[in-house]
Amino acid sequence: MRPGTPAVASAAVTEPAEPPLIHASSLTKRFDDFTAVDGIDFEVRRGEAFGFLGANGAGKSSTMRMIGCVSERTDGELQVLGLDPRGHGTDIRGRIGVVPQEDNLDTELTVWDNLLIYGRYFDLPRDVIRRRAEELLEFAQLTERKHDRVDPLSGGMKRRLTIARALMNRPELILLDEPTTGLDPQARHLLWERLYQLKREGATLVLTTHYLDEAEQLCDRLVIMDRARIVAAGSPRALIDAHATREVVELRFATSDARDDAALALEQDAAGARVEALAERVLVYTDDTDHTMGRVDALITPPASVLVRRSTLEDVYLMITGRTLDE
Amino acid sequence: MTATDRPERRSPHVPATAGRITPIGLLGRRPVAIIERNFLAYRRMWALFLTGFLEPLLYLGSIGVGVGALVGGVQLASGHTVPYEVFVAPGLFAVAAMNGAIMDTTFGFFVKFKYGKTYDAMLSTPLGVADVAIGEVTWAVLRGAVYALAFLVAMVAFGLVESWWAVLALPIAMLIAYAFAGAGLAASTFMRSFVDFDFISLALVPLFLFSATFFPLERYPEWLAAVVRITPLYQGVSLTRAVVLGDLHWGLLAPVTYLVVMGTVGLRIAARRLGTLLQP
Ligand SMILES: Nc1ncnc2c1ncn2[C@@H]1O[C@H](COP(=O)(O)OP(=O)(O)OP(=O)(O)O)[C@@H](O)[C@H]1O
Ligand SMILES: [Mg+2]
Numbered sequence: 001m002r003p004g005t006p007a008v009a010s011a012a013v014t015e016p017a018e019p020p021l022i023h024a025s026s027l028t029k030r031f032d033d034f035t036a037v038d039g040i041d042f043e044v045r046r047g048e049a050f051g052f053l054g055a056n057g058a059g060k061s062s063t064m065r066m067i068g069c070v071s072e073r074t075d076g077e078l079q080v081l082g083l084d085p086r087g088h089g090t091d092i093r094g095r096i097g098v099v100p101q102e103d104n105l106d107t108e109l110t111v112w113d114n115l116l117i118y119g120r121y122f123d124l125p126r127d128v129i130r131r132r133a134e135e136l137l138e139f140a141q142l143t144e145r146k147h148d149r150v151d152p153l154s155g156g157m158k159r160r161l162t163i164a165r166a167l168m169n170r171p172e173l174i175l176l177d178e179p180t181t182g183l184d185p186q187a188r189h190l191l192w193e194r195l196y197q198l199k200r201e202g203a204t205l206v207l208t209t210h211y212l213d214e215a216e217q218l219c220d221r222l223v224i225m226d227r228a229r230i231v232a233a234g235s236p237r238a239l240i241d242a243h244a245t246r247e248v249v250e251l252r253f254a255t256s257d258a259r260d261d262a263a264l265a266l267e268q269d270a271a272g273a274r275v276e277a278l279a280e281r282v283l284v285y286t287d288d289t290d291h292t293m294g295r296v297d298a299l300i301t302p303p304a305s306v307l308v309r310r311s312t313l314e315d316v317y318l319m320i321t322g323r324t325l326d327e
Numbered sequence: 328m329t330a331t332d333r334p335e336r337r338s339p340h341v342p343a344t345a346g347r348i349t350p351i352g353l354l355g356r357r358p359v360a361i362i363e364r365n366f367l368a369y370r371r372m373w374a375l376f377l378t379g380f381l382e383p384l385l386y387l388g389s390i391g392v393g394v395g396a397l398v399g400g401v402q403l404a405s406g407h408t409v410p411y412e413v414f415v416a417p418g419l420f421a422v423a424a425m426n427g428a429i430m431d432t433t434f435g436f437f438v439k440f441k442y443g444k445t446y447d448a449m450l451s452t453p454l455g456v457a458d459v460a461i462g463e464v465t466w467a468v469l470r471g472a473v474y475a476l477a478f479l480v481a482m483v484a485f486g487l488v489e490s491w492w493a494v495l496a497l498p499i500a501m502l503i504a505y506a507f508a509g510a511g512l513a514a515s516t517f518m519r520s521f522v523d524f525d526f527i528s529l530a531l532v533p534l535f536l537f538s539a540t541f542f543p544l545e546r547y548p549e550w551l552a553a554v555v556r557i558t559p560l561y562q563g564v565s566l567t568r569a570v571v572l573g574d575l576h577w578g579l580l581a582p583v584t585y586l587v588v589m590g591t592v593g594l595r596i597a598a599r600r601l602g603t604l605l606q607p
Pocket of ligand 2: 061177
């Protein structure tokens with residue numbers, strides 16, 4: 001088996017009768033009187049990559065921590081691998097892999113010892129641990145750094161090591177909380193590649209992100225979380241089809257006054273299905289780009305730049321929440 | 328322990344040691360991984376390991392031998408008189424055991440807890456908060472025992488051991504270490520920043536100076552002796568002194584009980600606090 005190949009993978013995706021790996025209904029987490037997760041429902045099936053997309057504080061990590069059995073739900077139902085985290089936390093944790101939002105590699109240990117001791121936390125036999133650790137170092141492209149301490153590694157290397165570590169117990173389910181946040185584009189792409197590989201090998205991935213491209217690239221299905229609730233669910237394509245128009249005309253203006261005037265004019269002219277004025281741009285959602293472009297040409301102050309593009313998840317997010325993700 | 332862990336004890340899937348505070352002798356398999364982790368870490372920091380042991384040894388060399396030359400003998404409550412260095416050595420032995428236990432459960436724990444997020448990583452595996460608490464306390468007990476053993480060897484080399492009962496000093500050192508490790512770990516879970524650790528030093532220095540370590544309790548003013556009698560290090564000092572000088576009696580069960588209770592209560596508080604802090 002290749003590194004990260006889940007123990008019980010195989011062609012299970014085509015088997016509709018199989019129970020979901022995660023089932024949540026009305027799942028709720030409250031901290032005192034603050035509600036971080038407010039009655040959400042979702043299911044994760046074997047072999048898929050499932051995403052939680054949402055802004056800071058939406059409740060993604062709180063949800064992941066409940067799934068990972070390190071935080072008890074306040075209310076609702078939750079089943080992970082067919083077991084209730086209440087009462088089966090130890091069992092479940094033994095069968096999942098966790099990549100936390102904040103790296104928590106053991107900085108007092110070397111790269112190699114990090115993998116070794118993590119395997120021991122799962123009470124795996126030493127020869128198994130050594131074999132897997134070699135494979136996973138290869139997988140994480142860290143073989144040359146084997147005897148180095150963790151501290152001097154780059155952010156991307158640390159992240160890859162954290163993922164490798166999470167695979168030590170051959171998990172059936174891998175939880176990744178913002179796997180690429182804070183990495184430069186090159187490191188992100190390298191990491192995505194590793195995640196693709198895991199997916200190809202049949203792993204079930206649950207990940208959170210506030211990068212729309214990441215969600216679009218990696219997730220078979222995702223839910224959009226906003227202020228502790230799920231506000232939309234589906235495949236990236238289905239979400240775009242359902243919530244956004246075919247194309248978007250993106251306009252930039254020299255001054256904010258010009259932007260405001262243009263937004264107002266385009267709105268009144270019904271230039272598109274919807275007009276959104278953002279901090280730096282005006283977005284016109286449209287299914288008839290020629291018509292929209294005609295309206296844009298008629299503007300009194302012409303835009304400094306015009307970009308016509310296909311709708312993305314970002315637009316879905318904006319349509320549903322009325323905000324951009326980085327706001 | 329949070330409720331996440333609590334029902335596990337009833338689960339048929341989980342080994343009996345899972346969520347329970349196991350007495351040290353019945354250590355389950357999982358806390359052992361934490362001891363292994365600390366062993367791996369100290370392989371690279373062995374010099375740090377020595378520091379806590381050198382301190383009491385230096386005291387023995389300077390105060391014990393130096394003051395011993397000045398004062399001559401010390402009369403014990405039991406009536407017989409021993410050279411000063413023979414008197415002071417068991418006290419410093421108890422200090423060595425305490426030092427060994429306290430370092431990793433206070434400062435060392437806090438660094439891993441707050442900055443390394445080491446315990447967050449552990450708790451995302453099958454390990455639970457009780458495993459973490461038991462593992463760290465057991466490690467501290469081992470470290471205390473290593474210090475004590477080294478110190479005992481030094482005592483024998485200096486000719487400061489009067490009785491074969493002194494072999495009992497080793498389990499006593501582990502008991503002292505257990506008490507201070509449990510209490511230290513519990514206290515550390517309440518610390519908010521490194522500044523708060525000054526309170527621990529503030530507690531340890533008087534213990535070091537006033538636990539009948541350097542003078543017999545009879546030399547203290549009445550009120551101070553009464554206070555010292557109920558402090559933890561005094562229990563360890565009087566136990567060690569009793570076995571090293573071959574002065575055994577049933578009354579020693581009281582300090583033994585004291586130390587066992589102190590360690591166990593600390594361990595339980597620590598496990599519960601870890602649950603509250605790390606599994607909100
Ligand atoms: N232990 C806690 N005690 C109190 N409030 C908490 C706790 N953990 C999280 N919260 C609050 O719950 C809300 C949701 O937090 P959560 O970490 O789940 O968000 P998130 O979607 O992961 O955000 P981010 O993208 O910033 O990681 C936040 O407002 C946070 O302050
Ligand atoms: Mg988060």
